[in-house]
Amino acid sequence: MIPVDRRFYVLLASLAVATALLFVLSLGLGQVWIDPRLLIASWGSPDTAEAIILAEIRLPRALLALFIGAILGLSGAVLQGFLRNPLAEPGLLGISATASLGAVLAIYGGLTAFHPYALPLAALTGVLLAVLLLQTLVGRSGDILTIILAGVALSSLAAALTSLALNLSTNPFAALEIVFWMLGSLADRSMVHVGLALPFIIVGGGLLFMTGRALDALSLGADVAQSLGVSITLTRLLAIFGTAIGVGAATAVSGAIGFVGLIVSHLLRPLVGQKPSRLLPASALGGAVFLLAADILVRIIMPERDLKLGVVTAVLGAPFFLWLLLSLRRRSA
Amino acid sequence: MISFSAKSLSASIRASTVLEGVSFDAEAGELIGIIGPNGAGKSTLLRAMAGLLPHRGSAEWNGRVISQMTHSERSRLIAYMPQERTVHWAIPCRDVVLLGRLPHHSRFAGPSTADRMAAEDAMRQMDVAEFSDRPFDTLSGGEQARVLVARMLAQDTPSFLADEPINGLDPAHQIGFMRTFQAFARSGRLVFVSLHDLTLAGRWCDRLLLLDQGKLKSNTPPDQLFTSGLIEHVYGIETTTITLAERLTIVPCSDKRRPNRTTAGEPTEKTLNDRDLI
Numbered sequence: 001m002i003p004v005d006r007r008f009y010v011l012l013a014s015l016a017v018a019t020a021l022l023f024v025l026s027l028g029l030g031q032v033w034i035d036p037r038l039l040i041a042s043w044g045s046p047d048t049a050e051a052i053i054l055a056e057i058r059l060p061r062a063l064l065a066l067f068i069g070a071i072l073g074l075s076g077a078v079l080q081g082f083l084r085n086p087l088a089e090p091g092l093l094g095i096s097a098t099a100s101l102g103a104v105l106a107i108y109g110g111l112t113a114f115h116p117y118a119l120p121l122a123a124l125t126g127v128l129l130a131v132l133l134l135q136t137l138v139g140r141s142g143d144i145l146t147i148i149l150a151g152v153a154l155s156s157l158a159a160a161l162t163s164l165a166l167n168l169s170t171n172p173f174a175a176l177e178i179v180f181w182m183l184g185s186l187a188d189r190s191m192v193h194v195g196l197a198l199p200f201i202i203v204g205g206g207l208l209f210m211t212g213r214a215l216d217a218l219s220l221g222a223d224v225a226q227s228l229g230v231s232i233t234l235t236r237l238l239a240i241f242g243t244a245i246g247v248g249a250a251t252a253v254s255g256a257i258g259f260v261g262l263i264v265s266h267l268l269r270p271l272v273g274q275k276p277s278r279l280l281p282a283s284a285l286g287g288a289v290f291l292l293a294a295d296i297l298v299r300i301i302m303p304e305r306d307l308k309l310g311v312v313t314a315v316l317g318a319p320f321f322l323w324l325l326l327s328l329r330r331r332s333a
Numbered sequence: 334m335i336s337f338s339a340k341s342l343s344a345s346i347r348a349s350t351v352l353e354g355v356s357f358d359a360e361a362g363e364l365i366g367i368i369g370p371n372g373a374g375k376s377t378l379l380r381a382m383a384g385l386l387p388h389r390g391s392a393e394w395n396g397r398v399i400s401q402m403t404h405s406e407r408s409r410l411i412a413y414m415p416q417e418r419t420v421h422w423a424i425p426c427r428d429v430v431l432l433g434r435l436p437h438h439s440r441f442a443g444p445s446t447a448d449r450m451a452a453e454d455a456m457r458q459m460d461v462a463e464f465s466d467r468p469f470d471t472l473s474g475g476e477q478a479r480v481l482v483a484r485m486l487a488q489d490t491p492s493f494l495a496d497e498p499i500n501g502l503d504p505a506h507q508i509g510f511m512r513t514f515q516a517f518a519r520s521g522r523l524v525f526v527s528l529h530d531l532t533l534a535g536r537w538c539d540r541l542l543l544l545d546q547g548k549l550k551s552n553t554p555p556d557q558l559f560t561s562g563l564i565e566h567v568y569g570i571e572t573t574t575i576t577l578a579e580r581l582t583i584v585p586c587s588d589k590r591r592p593n594r595t596t597a598g599e600p601t602e603k604t605l606n607d608r609d610l611i
Contacts, residue, residue: 227408229435230404231404273425274425
């Protein structure tokens with residue numbers, strides 16, 4: 001048998017190679033195939049139409065798929081480890097729903113017309129308020145069930161308010177924009193979006209990666225983890241704020257893209273020997289692979305219909321979620 | 334050498350007091366049993382001692398108050414084993430035991446060769462080396478308990494706190510565990526175990542702490558406790574004492590609270606009171 005350690009590094013290396021290949025493929029694919037090598041050849045001074053398309057349309061799209069996929073995968077792995085629940089993912093904490101609400105209010109209020117940053121900043125504000133509310137609700141106890149229930153309550157409230165905004169919207173174009181935005185997509189994003197989301201994703205990802213050791217200890221329960229020198233409060237703050245900052249920024253530019261963290265973490269867990277800390281880098285890479293692949297898929301299946309990425313991940317994700325529930329039930333039966 | 338001292342230790346859970354003014358001292362080399370009926374506060378006492386619970390009064394290890402120690406200082410003094418033998422995720426036993434080494438390796442480094450060797454050594458001591466690659470959840474209750482004790486051993490602390498470690502195990506395992514805990518104490522550690530089996534408690538422990546409704550009722554070697562009549566009163570049972578391996582221990586015989594076990598027509602309370610006078 002191959003030792004677990006070596007298997008783990010082989011897995012990480014394969015995921016990294018897959019990420020790189022898909023990234024290049026994502027650059028090349030579109031309405032016309034453009035050789036990705038042109039990007040480097042014309043770096044800094046794109047002079048042809050093809051070079052401009054690569055640098056200003058394809059590159060931001062591929063970069064966003066890479067980083068948003070990574071942060072979604074990573075935060076899924078962290079939340080599952082922290083909540084010790086294989087069904088946890090960033091959507092559960094209400095992060096995606098409140099980011100959507102912020103964005104929708106910005107569209108509804110017409111703020112998006114004033115400044116390109118208005119929408120993502122409104123989404124981030126929504127997430128920040130939600131996380132502060134979540135912290136207040138959970139309080140010092142940090143009880144897992146309270147966290148999950150508070151997340152569900154926040155999600156429902158945000159969804160209801162989003163519907164209300166839609167309901168009251170007198171402008172059909174605004175309503176359509178809201179609906180399309182909520183579906184989640186990486187199409188037509190620019191380097192401005194990358195520049196906005198990337199710092200937050202990197203900071204959030206950094207916070208999330210700091211939880212690895214604590215998550216391992218937490219697999220023995222909160223009391224034992226604490227007796228092994230782990231601070232539960234610090235771990236909770238890292239997990240919640242890391243997710244809020246990283247996934248909040250991701251949702252702010254892409255709209256809600258669900259199920260990535262759930263699927264990727266669950267598929268990779270057996271391959272890393274079940275250890276939560278090892279799942280973190282694997283899940284980050286896996287999330288990038290998944291989202292790059294899904295974003296390529298939406299361009300291949302129906303190139304002329306503008307199929308939304310969030311729709312594809314949900315169509316793949318929801319049945320997977322059901323299958324997961326069933327298999328968990330079978331195991332415990 | 335490790336020492337422990339509880340000074341009027343009290344704790345409340347959701348506004349009800351579950352531990353009240355418990356004071357005692359303990360020294361390295363002792364195996365101390367914590368006994369008492371369900372809900373007497375055994376788990377709460379252990380958790381307060383480990384600093385896992387807000388409490389009043391003080392729990393002092395080597396003269397230092399636990400609530401003023403950092404998490405990492407605590408993790409080098411005390412290893413704690415909770416009552417539930419749960420490990421989330423199907424983690425292989427080797428990794429479960431290796432988690433005991435967390436306090437010893439630096440924050441961002443993985444386990445060193447020395448850590449791996451310490452974990453393997455602990456697994457050999459607890460006779461679970463053969464389960465190294467098996468996921469924890471595929472083991473039997475006794476095997477799981479042995480892996481978790483190995484985890485505690487790998488932590489290599491001068492004191493162990495184990496909450497009902499032998500619950501739900503067969504007699505061979507129960508005796509094996511008590512023997513192991515005694516050996517830990519004889520090797521210079523301070524070991525606390527909470528127990529429900531009074532006979533085993535008397536046979537193996539050097540001293541017994543008897544808790545009843547959060548209060549410490551007795552703190553003596555087993556033979557003194559077993560001849561004091563306190564066991565019968567606190568548990569509401571009738572007992573008989575026997576001598577095992579030159580030690581006096583106790584065997585519960587019948588419960589006094591059930592009316593059909595007492596003389597017909599006589600109220601149960603009366604029987605209890607009668608017994609109290611002895």
